[in-house]
Each structure stands twice: as C-alpha cells, then as structure tokens.
Amino acid sequence: MKTISIRDAVALIPEGATLMIGGFLDVGSPERVIDELVLQIKRNLTVIANDTAMPGVGIGKLVTAGLLRKAIVSHIGLNPETQQQMLAGKLEVELVPQGTLVERIRSCGFGLGGVLTQTGVGTVVEKDKRKMEINGKEYLVETALRADFALVHAFLADYTGNLTYALTARNFNPLMAMAADTVIVTADHIVPVGVIAPDHIATPAPVVDYIVACS
Amino acid sequence: MDAQTIIARRIAQEVRSGMLVNLGIGIPTLVANYVPRDVHVFFQSENGLIGTGPVPNPGMALEMLTDAGGKPVTALPGASAFDSAMSFGLIRGGHLDMAVLGGLQVDEHGLLANWMIPGKMVPGMGGAMDLVTGAKRVVIAMQHTAKGKAKIVRQCSLPLTSVRPVDLIVTELAVITFENGQATLLETAPGVSVNDVLAQTEANLHVTEFVPSMTFTS
Numbered sequence: 001m002k003t004i005s006i007r008d009a010v011a012l013i014p015e016g017a018t019l020m021i022g023g024f025l026d027v028g029s030p031e032r033v034i035d036e037l038v039l040q041i042k043r044n045l046t047v048i049a050n051d052t053a054m055p056g057v058g059i060g061k062l063v064t065a066g067l068l069r070k071a072i073v074s075h076i077g078l079n080p081e082t083q084q085q086m087l088a089g090k091l092e093v094e095l096v097p098q099g100t101l102v103e104r105i106r107s108c109g110f111g112l113g114g115v116l117t118q119t120g121v122g123t124v125v126e127k128d129k130r131k132m133e134i135n136g137k138e139y140l141v142e143t144a145l146r147a148d149f150a151l152v153h154a155f156l157a158d159y160t161g162n163l164t165y166a167l168t169a170r171n172f173n174p175l176m177a178m179a180a181d182t183v184i185v186t187a188d189h190i191v192p193v194g195v196i197a198p199d200h201i202a203t204p205a206p207v208v209d210y211i212v213a214c215s
Numbered sequence: 216m217d218a219q220t221i222i223a224r225r226i227a228q229e230v231r232s233g234m235l236v237n238l239g240i241g242i243p244t245l246v247a248n249y250v251p252r253d254v255h256v257f258f259q260s261e262n263g264l265i266g267t268g269p270v271p272n273p274g275m276a277l278e279m280l281t282d283a284g285g286k287p288v289t290a291l292p293g294a295s296a297f298d299s300a301m302s303f304g305l306i307r308g309g310h311l312d313m314a315v316l317g318g319l320q321v322d323e324h325g326l327l328a329n330w331m332i333p334g335k336m337v338p339g340m341g342g343a344m345d346l347v348t349g350a351k352r353v354v355i356a357m358q359h360t361a362k363g364k365a366k367i368v369r370q371c372s373l374p375l376t377s378v379r380p381v382d383l384i385v386t387e388l389a390v391i392t393f394e395n396g397q398a399t400l401l402e403t404a405p406g407v408s409v410n411d412v413l414a415q416t417e418a419n420l421h422v423t424e425f426v427p428s429m430t431f432t433s
Contacts, residue, residue: 024262024299025285027278050299051339077338078285086337095337098261099303099345106300119307119348122378125340155279167296168262169279174298202298 001161004210009184010036012210013149016044016069020105020147020176024050025078026058028169030153030186032212034061044069048105048147050098050172051075052082063091072145074098097125100142102175108144109178115142150180154203156196157187161205164196177203186212216431218387221404222356224249225385225429226315229354230256234312235305237261237346240284242356243315257293259311261342263302266294283342306342307349314350316343318357318384320371323418325380325393327355328373340376347377359386365417367391367398388412390429397421402429 010033013019023029037045038061045062051073053060062068063081070092076082085091096104103115116139120126130141152173155166163185165173177183185208216224219242227249230236237259238244247269250256258267260282267282268289276287290296305311320328327347330340347353360366367384383401384391389412390402399421403412405428413420 024283025281027262027281027285051341073339075339075341077341083337095339097340097344098299098342099307099349102299102303117307119345119377121348123344123375125344165298166279167277167290168260168264168281170296171263171299175300 001205001208002210003213004184006032006036006212006215009033009210009212010040010042012182012184013037013042015042017042017148018046018048020150020172020180021047021049021059022150022152022171022173022176023053023058024168024171026053026060028153028165028171028173029053029058030151030184031058032186032215033151033184034058037062037067038065041065041067043067046070046072048072048145050101052079054078055081066090070094072096072101074101102172104142104145105172105179106175108146109175112144114144116140117142145179147176147180148182150176150183152177152183152185152203154185154187155189157185157190157208157211158193158196158205159190160193161185161208161211162196162201163187163203163208164200165202170202174202177207182209183207184210184212190214218358219245221387221429222385224431225390226354226356227251229313229383230254232256235259235265235310237306237311237314237350239314239316239343239346241317243317244282244284246315246356259302259305260288261302261306261346263297263299264288264290264294266291268294303342303345306345309349309351311346311350313352313354314346315354315356316346318355318366319361320366320368320373321355321381321384322368322371323398323420324396325382325398326371326378327353327376327381328371329376331374333374343376347381348379352383353379353381355381355384357384357386359388359412360415365415367420368417369419388415391420399423400426402427404429
C-alpha cells in the first residue's frame with residue numbers, strides 16, 4: 001500500500017477505464033475522487049455502482065459532466081439526467097437487480113465465474129442469459145464483473161491500509177475493494193496501526209493499493 | 216382518513232412481533248408509523264441496516280445513517296449494519312419475513328409490475344426484483360387505480376418484477392389476497408361496497424358471500 005495525493009491517484013486512471021465506485025445514493029461514495037475525475041476531465045468511463053445518485057451529487061457529477069460511456073447500475077430513478085442521456089443514446093445503461101449486481105461484483109473478487117440466482121427469471125432481465133435447473137428450481141447464470149479500478153470510501157484506514165466502514169456508508173465498498181485490479185481508497189480518518197482491532201477490519205490491507213492522503 | 220393512511224394502517228396489522236420486515240419507498244414507509252407499540256419488529260433498509268428507526272430530531276442526522284431512499288434515519292437499540300451482499304443474502308436467502316412494496320400493476324394471479332413504464336419512466340429495479348423473489352411474504356401497498364385506470368388487471372401490460380406472485384394487496388378500497396392463486400376480495404374499506412371495488416378492478420375478483428370491512432382499532 002502507498003499513500004498518494006488526490007491528483008496523482010486520479011492521474012493513474014486512463015480515459016475509457018472501467019471503475020467500480022462505492023456508495024448508495026452518494027452515502028459512502030469517494031466524493032474527493034469523483035470531484036478530481038471531473039477536474040481532470042476523464043472521458044468515456046464505464047461505471048459499475050449501485051446507482052447514479054442525484055444530478056450534481058456524487059456519481060451524478062460524472063453524469064452531469066458527460067464523462068460516462070456506460071453505467072452498470074441497479075437504479076437511476078433519482079437522476080433524471082441519467083435517464084435523459086440514456087433515452088438520447090448518449091449513455092448506455094445496463095440495469096441489474098441490486099442483489100445480482102452485488103453478487104456479480106463479489107464473485108469476481110472471490111475468484112468465482114459468477115452466481116446462480118432466481119432473481120430476474122421470467123422477466124426482461126433473463127434476456128440473452130443462460131438458465132440452469134437445480135433441484136427443480138430455475139436459476140439465471142449471472143457472470144462476474146471486474147473493473148480496472150475500485151474507488152472505495154472507508155470510515156477508518158490505518159497506516160498499513162486496513163479498512164473499516166461506518167453504518168450504511170459500507171454498502172458496496174468492501175466488495176468492490178476485492179474486484180478491481182487497482183484499489184484506491186479515501187477515508188474519513190487515517191489512523192495509526194492498532195486503532196482498528198483485527199476483528200473489526202472489514203477490508204485487509206493487502207487488497208488496498210493506494211490510500212489518498214488527507215488534503 | 217386519506218388513501219395513504221388507510222393503506223398504511225391496514226398493512227401495519229400484518230406485522231407481528233419478531234418479524235424482519237422491509238418497507239419500500241413511498242406509502243410502504245408510512246407503515247412503520249402505525250405498528251402498535253407492543254409489537255417489536257425489525258425493519259431492514261436494503262442499503263445495509265436492520266433496526267431502522269424513525270427520522271432523527273432536527274440537527275441529529277448522521278450522513279452515514281440513511282434509508283434506501285437516501286434519507287436520514289436513526290438506528291434502534293439492537294440495530295446492525297452490514298454490506299450489500301449480506302443485505303441481499305438476507306432478502307434472497309429466506310430470512311426476510313415480509314416485504315412491503317409499491318405497485319404499478321398486479322394481475323389476477325398476483326404477478327407484479329412495479330419497476331418501469333417503457334419509454335416513459337425507467338428508474339431501474341433497484342432491490343425490487345430480489346425482494347419480490349426472495350421475501351417469505353410480499354405485500355403490495357398501492358392506490359386502487361391510477362388516473363381512473365385499473366391497476367389490478369387481467370394481465371400486466373408492463374414488464375414484470377418477478378414470476379413469484381405477491382401474497383396480498385392493500386389499497387384505499389380493499390384488501391385482496393392470492394392465497395389460492397386467484398385474486399380474492401378479503402375486506403373492503405369503511406364505507407366502500409363490494410360493487411365499488413368490482414367497478415374499479417379489471418381483474419376477475421373472487422368474492423365470497425360475506426366480505427367484512429377493514430377495522431382500525433389504534
């Protein structure tokens with residue numbers, strides 16, 4: 001794990017990269033990294049996230065700035081700009097049931113090819129997907145999702161890169177930290193080793209590549 | 216009582232002590248306000264919380280403690296927080312006793328459409344497909360009609376949420392069950408006749424000889 005400035009961290013991300021961004025309606029999203037992506041005008045991004053937040057808020061800032069090529073998300077209902085760009089053909093949106101989305105991310109990070117789920121069977125979600133029958137029940141084969149970068153927000157990060165999360169700001173963050181080639185973390189607080197008890201560490205340091213230094 | 220209050224108060228009667236319950240956005244959220252004090256229930260927010268409490272007092276909101284609509288909430292004693300994989304494991308894995316969701320259409324066999332109107336409204340399904348597929352009991356809270364058009368229909372014209380039928384619909388006019396696989400009128404709202412309900416329902420509705428009125432004690 002290395003510490004890095006916000007500017008250098010975002011400079012690592014090329015245009016056209018696939019990013020996993022933690023957060024649920026901006027709660028637990030890496031706000032400073034998103035702001036810097038807008039500042040450095042990183043175009044043609046594919047974003048994998050729960051939602052696109054609201055216009056001008058969190059991931060919504062990337063939508064407003066027109067930086068997204070594709071969004072793989074479960075919900076865009078609170079961001080009319082995402083819907084407008086989608087209907088205008090400017091932004092490709094792949095809608096995935098939330099529980100399926102998180103399992104597709106988890107399975108990648110946990111070394112699995114995907115998961116079987118009953119969610120989506122008999123709906124438009126099953127289009128072009130394989131189905132399997134197991135013990136008399138029908139399941140969809142949902143394949144793993146990986147990313148070039150995971151942009152993760154933690155509550156506490158210690159000096160070695162161990163992370164812990166807070167309340168509903170946890171959401172997709174610990175799963176995304178496992179599913180990308182490079183993991184960039186912002187934290188509310190950076191604390192000495194030992195402040196987070198080993199039992200309370202949700203993301204172990206070896207999976208973290210960069211902790212963004214406090215500004 | 217307005218329509219939303221009737222629906223929320225009636226659904227609150229379905230909640231039992233010890234249940235794990237997920238309330239959707241909109242009318243379902245109001246159900247929590249009418250659960251009797253002696254009924255101790257765990258509410259889940261699918262963004263990663265069990266033990267979701269009421270809206271915080273002014274100035275007491277915590278930005279990292281929100282419901283599935285992103286609104287500030289409180290956490291009750293005994294609350295727990297977890298990631299989204301655990302949250303949907305609870306939902307799909309048979310641990311969620313009851314989900315209350317809104318609906319756009321329900322057909323006469325209980326199939327629900329509640330996540331998009333093609334070409335008009337594409338909010339995405341969020342957690343709805345997992346909730347309807349995985350919860351032990353699915354209750355739909357919705358107005359009986361939309362702009363004069365029936366929402367309880369013979370067949371859904373909108374994209375389905377799941378092929379798992381819902382268990383109960385509560386509207387401002389009626390309670391409808393699907394226990395035997397067919398829409399059956401269970402109760403009418405105070406002052407509403409069976410014929411009123413039939414006139415505003417497109418689906419074939421099974422009606423028994425005696426249909427009681429909803430009762431509200433609290």
